[in-house]
Amino acid sequence: MIKWLKIIGISFLVLLVVFILVFYRRDLSETHVKADYLTEYSHLINLEIESLEGTPLEIDIHYMDMGESTDPVILLFHGAFSSSHTFIPWAESLVEVGYRVLLMDLPYFGLSGAFEDDVTSYRRSAAVAFELLEALSIDAVHIGGNSLGGAVAWYFAGEYPLKTNSLILIDAVPPNLDTRNGNGFLRNPWVAGIVSQFTPRFLLKQILRSAYGDISKLDDETIDRYYNILRKKDTRKHILTTTQEDIEYDVERLEMITAPTYVMWGAKDTWISEIYSVIFVLSMDISNENTITLQGVGHLPMEEAPNSVSYYIEFLDRID
Structure with a gap:
């Protein structure tokens, strides 16, 4: 009996060591990640907003500023687990046709703080x-x-109409779809601090493959960028521990938007089905001229099909 207990114990330890070796990937220091991914267009700024209760909240934000300061300004936001780098191909094209482009890392993601x-x-x-x-x-x-x-963009357009000249929604999260609150057990800081370290690159690669309509367009450089920035100190932990502010996002918020709006969707998006685009089209009374479905494209048109920016430029030309 004792012999079998020893064998079981040794087997368990071997499996544990193998699991750690295969899955454990420690955080990278913020300095290290910024050294690799700050660009010539990058800026860091400390900003202050208020909580719903009126408490001041400070946060360090990374953004890129591309183009001439006197040109019309476009501000674009990336998706979850991503960073402002995802829009660089679009930004380069938009600068060429006379726009100044700001790409902001959202709180908790990219090179921004929390x-x-x-x-x-x-x-x-x-x-x-x-x-x-x-x-x-x-x-x-x-x-x-x-x-x-x-989702951040449509909220902004409804909340700050005087700041909004136009709106583009790209495979956007509609009202009441976000479920980031997740499991209460995993939101425990101690548990999250451990669990978050067990995310190997091959796992992220499989997740990204599911976001692309054509996986041949997903290259190693893109995977490395996602993975290395995601490993910035405490980013993965925050993904597990953050909770949602106590505020409702109803379809009525879309009806508040007065700015001209364009809706773009990848036909092969398995993360947010194209059927959700109907919520925006109907709620905001968007014409067929201002919608596009990209055949063969998944959840990330600006990465998978950078030339999709041409449809956006045509929209901007129409509303000028």
Whole structure:
């Protein structure tokens, strides 16, 4: 009996060691990640917003500023688990046709920091964007985003209509779809601090493959960028521990939006089905001229099909 207990114990330890070797990936220091992924267009700024209760909240934000300062401004937001780098191909094309482009890392993601209370919301992210524009003395922007960033963009357009010249929604999260509160057990900081370290690159690669309509378009450089930025100190932990601000996001918020709006969707999006685009089209009375479905494309059109920016440029030309 004792012999078998020893064998079982040794087997368990061997399996545990193998599991750790295969799955454990420690955090990377913020300094290390920034050294690799800050660009020539990057800026870091400390901004302050208020909680719903009126408490001041500070946060460090990373954004990129591309183009001439005198050109019309476009502000774009990335999706969850991503960063502003995802929009660089679009930004380069937009700068070429005469726009200044701001790409902002949302709180808890990319090279931006976190709120001290570990609370997140579209409202907070939109308020951060508003304060960024105030700090840069920018009166109004064409705004938009992908996935989670799309939700921040439509909230911003409804909350700050005077700051919004137009809106583009790219495979955007509609009202009441976000479920980031997750499991209460995993939100325990101690548990999350351990569990979050067990996310190997091959796991993220499989997740990203599911976001692409054509996986041949997903290269190693893109996977490495997602993975290395995701490993920035405490980012993975925050993904597990953040809770949602106590605020409702109803379809009526979409009806508040008065800015011209364009809706873009990947036909092969398995993360947020194209059927959800109907919520935006019907609620905001968007014409067929201002919608596009990209055949063969998944959840990330700006990465998988960078030339999709041409449809957006055509929309901007129409509303000028």
